Amino acid sequence: MKDLTNSPQDRQNILNNRYALEQAQAYLNLGGLIFENELVFTKHQVAELFDISDATIERYLSNHAEELKSNGYRVFRGKKLKEFKDLYFGTLIHEGTKTTMLGIFNFRAFINLSMLLTESEKAKILRSRLLDIVLDVISQRSGGHTKFINQRDEDYLLASIQGENYRHKFTESVGKFVEGTTWRYSRLTNIIYQIIFQENATEYKKILKLASNDNLRDTLYSEVLNLIASFEAGISEEIEKMSTNLGRKLTTKEAENLILEFGSHSLYKPFILDARTKMASRDLCFRDALHHKLEAYISSVPETDFEKFLGEKSLALEERLSNPETLDVLKRLKDR
Incomplete structure (x- = not known):
């Protein structure tokens, strides 16, 4: 207690x-x-x-x-x-x-x-x-589903869909411009996770007690999804640019170093700090999940977050998807 x-x-x-x-x-x-x-x-x-x-x-x-x-x-x-x-x-x-x-x-x-x-x-x-x-x-x-309390945020759905679009571009770029076996996708993705929240996929799943078939990204907050999308969009371009300049595919190690260099740019520091603080603080408060590597970033959760995840505008994803206006937005995003 x-x-x-x-x-x-x-x-x-x-x-x-x-x-x-x-x-x-x-x-x-x-x-x-x-x-x-x-x-x-x-x-x-x-x-x-x-x-x-x-x-x-x-x-x-x-x-x-x-x-x-x-x-x-x-x-x-x-x-x-x-x-x-x-x-x-x-x-x-x-x-x-x-x-x-x-x-x-x-x-x-x-x-x-x-x-x-x-x-x-x-x-x-x-x-x-x-x-x-x-x-x-x-x-x-939360309807008893704190594992997916992140999805009650009205911004989650858009962040998730846009994130999937940028994720596709990232995997496409890795497939075209980075040599190696299929494990390179998860390896490079884990480096992005470690840059942003200092945990790889296995560590994160263990902390949130996710099942093996649970999708990690389904539990991430919209702000974290947006930052990952930003990383994957920027890295996709950098991988293609470097490969073109070299006139060959990158080795996995070269791609790893490129991502690490990209993640160290001062432009991302305030966004990474914000993502770590939100993830560590919200997960401890709403999910009783402690990210040990992010303990230094834990703070109290503001009143606005309780409104976001427990308030009148918060809805389960199933309820949100049943809204005709939401379905129209999804259709427009799909048609882009």
Whole structure:
């Protein structure tokens, strides 16, 4: 089980998943107060819910100020405090009439604190329930198929089709201009994979627990597919150009060196960084798959990614393919 108290990244992945937070808010039924259409808790209420002292809360607010504030903790003063008191004075048991400021946790900040607290047994129980909720939400909204959660992105289908077109050009170029047996195709492809995400096909399949007949590319995110397509398109041209200049086919070793040189170009560095970060971070969050060679690139998954793969616009590939507009796009791409 993940230790949320020691992992800012895992905490933020939960806090950025609004679907999990909505489910948790409905399921946990923690009470609180509604202010400006939002569930909130005073520091005193939080202390009671977690069975901790006000001093403990103050210590966490001091030690984790930036994280808690960025996730919704705020201090009411002046007009905002007056509006809050006008609604709830008498409900706030230990908040006197002379209070000039009041710390408020919205639900997101409350959950944030629950994932930080090490002194509270109640917070520990809540963390366990929260992890179960997160797993359930991802499973429900992805239809139980996290292996292919990448395909729920509305950009996936186009990236996949275009990628296949460039893949065909790449294999065609290798066939015409590189000598060797059929193994050269997989060898050269693996070099591209290793340049982009530091794993060959076998390593990648093992990490994602893919079956031998699973197509690796069917599990890649649209941004990674686009980068691979860019590589294969550019390398196809470079292979043909070099072969023409030499007046002969390239050896497999020459083709390998050409690809390595191509991949080291500074033009690709920001795109490779982006692809590694997205792949490592998303796979850990959505698939619970750790790419050991990409651990340095893992970061929290932004809220936009939860919308992309779990939101209203996300659809299973079968649903997307049943859309007449999508079929029209596919036909136009095929006719090019």
